[in-house]
Amino acid sequence: MTIKTELIDSLAVAEKEFKILSRRKGVIIPLLLFPLVMMIFFGYGMGGTLKDAPFLIVNSDTGQASSSLIQEVGSYTPKYDSYPMFSVTYSKDMSQSEAESKINAGVYKGALIIPPDFSDNIAKNQSTTLTLLTDSSDITASENIINTIKQLLTTTGLLKITGLVSLNVPNIYGNLEYLDFLTPGIIALTIFFGSVMTTGAAIAEEKESGTLVRMLMTPISKRSVILGKTFYQLILELAKAVILILVAYFLVGFRINGSWLLVALVLVLFTLGGVGVGIILSAKAESMESFDQLAMLVTMPSMFLTGVFFPLSSAPVWMQCLARCVPLTYAIDAMRTIMVKGQNLNAISTDLIILTLFAIVTFTLGVHLFRREA
Amino acid sequence: MEPIIEVKNLVKTFDSRGKKITAVNDVSFTVFKGEIFGMIGPNGAGKSTTFSMLTTLTKPTSGNIKVSGLDVGKQDDRIRPIIGIVPQKLSLYPLLTARENLKFMGKLYNIPKKVMEERIDYYLRLVGLEDSADRFTEGFSGGMKQRLSVICAVMHDPQILFWDEPSTGLDPQTRQAIWKLARKFNEDGKTLIFTTHYMEEAENICDRVAVMNLGKMVALDNPEVLKETSGSLNLEQVFMHFTGEGVCN
Ligand SMILES: Nc1ncnc2c1ncn2[C@@H]1O[C@H](COP(=O)(O)OP(=O)(O)O)[C@@H](O)[C@H]1O
Ligand SMILES: [Mg+2]
Numbered sequence: 001m002t003i004k005t006e007l008i009d010s011l012a013v014a015e016k017e018f019k020i021l022s023r024r025k026g027v028i029i030p031l032l033l034f035p036l037v038m039m040i041f042f043g044y045g046m047g048g049t050l051k052d053a054p055f056l057i058v059n060s061d062t063g064q065a066s067s068s069l070i071q072e073v074g075s076y077t078p079k080y081d082s083y084p085m086f087s088v089t090y091s092k093d094m095s096q097s098e099a100e101s102k103i104n105a106g107v108y109k110g111a112l113i114i115p116p117d118f119s120d121n122i123a124k125n126q127s128t129t130l131t132l133l134t135d136s137s138d139i140t141a142s143e144n145i146i147n148t149i150k151q152l153l154t155t156t157g158l159l160k161i162t163g164l165v166s167l168n169v170p171n172i173y174g175n176l177e178y179l180d181f182l183t184p185g186i187i188a189l190t191i192f193f194g195s196v197m198t199t200g201a202a203i204a205e206e207k208e209s210g211t212l213v214r215m216l217m218t219p220i221s222k223r224s225v226i227l228g229k230t231f232y233q234l235i236l237e238l239a240k241a242v243i244l245i246l247v248a249y250f251l252v253g254f255r256i257n258g259s260w261l262l263v264a265l266v267l268v269l270f271t272l273g274g275v276g277v278g279i280i281l282s283a284k285a286e287s288m289e290s291f292d293q294l295a296m297l298v299t300m301p302s303m304f305l306t307g308v309f310f311p312l313s314s315a316p317v318w319m320q321c322l323a324r325c326v327p328l329t330y331a332i333d334a335m336r337t338i339m340v341k342g343q344n345l346n347a348i349s350t351d352l353i354i355l356t357l358f359a360i361v362t363f364t365l366g367v368h369l370f371r372r373e374a
Numbered sequence: 375m376e377p378i379i380e381v382k383n384l385v386k387t388f389d390s391r392g393k394k395i396t397a398v399n400d401v402s403f404t405v406f407k408g409e410i411f412g413m414i415g416p417n418g419a420g421k422s423t424t425f426s427m428l429t430t431l432t433k434p435t436s437g438n439i440k441v442s443g444l445d446v447g448k449q450d451d452r453i454r455p456i457i458g459i460v461p462q463k464l465s466l467y468p469l470l471t472a473r474e475n476l477k478f479m480g481k482l483y484n485i486p487k488k489v490m491e492e493r494i495d496y497y498l499r500l501v502g503l504e505d506s507a508d509r510f511t512e513g514f515s516g517g518m519k520q521r522l523s524v525i526c527a528v529m530h531d532p533q534i535l536f537w538d539e540p541s542t543g544l545d546p547q548t549r550q551a552i553w554k555l556a557r558k559f560n561e562d563g564k565t566l567i568f569t570t571h572y573m574e575e576a577e578n579i580c581d582r583v584a585v586m587n588l589g590k591m592v593a594l595d596n597p598e599v600l601k602e603t604s605g606s607l608n609l610e611q612v613f614m615h616f617t618g619e620g621v622c623n
Binding site for chain 1: 429454455461464465482483528530
């Protein structure tokens with residue numbers, strides 16, 4: 001046998017593979033789509049700038065210096081953008097803790113607090129301190145804001161040049177790193193993938209092997225079958241979450257600032273929704289293989305849309321809109337609000353309502369579609 | 375004779391990629407309590423589909439079925455506990471042992487633990503699987519799977535046993551063992567309904583035989599009578615007599 005014939009043989013094999021692939025449309029779409037999606041979304045997400053970020057200026061000072069600073073902040077437009085970076089709300093006489101609570105609630109991305117004697121002190125050549133609060137659970141936005149304010153203080157000649165003004169940036173959530181930001185998102189993502197894939201695949205497999213029919217011809221109701229699988233899934237996913245949290249703790253000292261119970265509540269609701277999606281997909285899929293493809297199609301976009309790897313605030317507006325349609329977004333938001341910001345039930349009430357709806361809708365539909373029929 | 379299954383004008387059509395398939399076409403028959411009832415017919419004749427409907431698994435397109443006086447479709451919850459089904463596809467969990475598979479079935483039927491354990495031991499011995507009780511079924515031969523599959527179906531001591539193709543793909547010795555088992559269940563008082571495409575088996579074991587072809591039940595009677603009416607020497611010829619035309623077309 002010569003190299004030539006071997007080559008021809010291998011080409012024939014390759015051709016056959018392509019032929020088969022071209023007939024499996026379900027595989028081609030994700031195959032082509034995912035690298036593209038990844039490139040686009042990571043590209044935009046990581047390199048994004050801040051637009052129209054809600055920003056609070058608390059100013060109790062009526063002097064010249066503060067008003068020129070306020071003007072600079074309000075009209076600041078980043079180099080490559082046509083939109084101002086901040087959408088400013090002005091306030092007088094608000095305490096730092098009040099401003100902090102607004103940031104906690106997600107109303108503002110940051111707040112600049114100007115002391116009442118700011119202009120006076122500058123006029124008298126005395127030193128004074130500005131306080132800048134940022135939502136440091138949103139790392140990109142936070143860094144962006146800090147850098148911009150520093151830059152503006154420099155250009156208005158207030159920082160360094162006079163040597164009188166210093167900027168105090170308290171870290172309201174402690175020292176945060178990318179991993180603090182990433183961990184809650186990764187947990188939510190893992191739970192979503194896990195619950196959709198494992199439940200769905202298990203049902204699809206039992207359907208294919210016939211064990212599902214065998215189970216369903218006994219007096220057991222289909223609800224019990226589903227419930228049994230759900231319990232199993234809940235335990236599995238919660239255990240996974242605990243392991244992930246522990247790993248993050250031992251590796252980088254990741255801590256949950258809020259309540260473990262709330263974390264569990266979010267995860268339980270979200271797992272239920274995921275299980276529902278898994279059941280729906282397995283009911284629609286004829287075989288194991290077609291289930292895998294369907295599941296990919298449903299889970300993958302969530303991963304790139306929802307700001308697991310980068311803050312949504314730095315993503316383009318169209319992407320933020322899409323993200324609002326994906327339940328994972330709300331799970332991630334709730335997880336970050338509890339785990340990083342250490343907030344209570346109130347701060348995640350919207351997220352919880354949406355996640356509850358998600359669970360109810362998918363679960364009801366799943367039970368409805370799940371057939372006893374062989 | 376007391377009827378235990380009554381089927382009237384049973385029809386099942388499937389929609390397969392826009393094409394309508396009539397799997398079961400206006401079938402009516404009665405099975406009597408305590409008999410061994412065989413359904414023979416080529417692949418695709420509609421035997422398994424009929425079974426699915428009789429056992430509450432598939433909704434008929436039209437027609438009526440009564441099992442032990444209960445309406446299929448309306449009283450499924452009461453029917454399921456009194457029937458046992460051995461599906462054509464030997465669906466066992468490959469990564470459970472034989473005993474675990476049986477236990478799982480027993481639990482679904484809510485059999486008390488003690489009774490269940492006694493039955494498991496009894497049945498495993500009856501079918502000669504006691505030495506493989508704690509092996510994963512993944513490595514079982516076809517005959518072993520068939521034997522385990524049938525005792526999975528009788529764990530709850532059903533009145534009626536549906537057995538879809540008990541002997542397909544098995545060697546003659548194993549087939550002998552399977553039929554012996556079938557007779558044993560019948561002697562224990564169970565009504566037995568099975569399908570096959572081996573005529574001589576139907577002839578040897580059945581009280582009555584129904585011949586199915588292309589969704590229709592083309593004949594139903596005692597094997598002896600069937601041979602007489604078609605003027606044939608054995609069921610093989612009876613079968614050809616009743617289905618020959620259909621197969622040729
Ligand atoms: N779920 C289904 N969807 C579409 N067609 C089906 C389905 N189940 C069975 N059929 C068709 O119905 C016919 C009868 O099948 P079946 O009852 O399995 O026959 P048998 O058991 O006698 O071999 C066949 O043509 C088969 O392809
Ligand atoms: Mg069949």
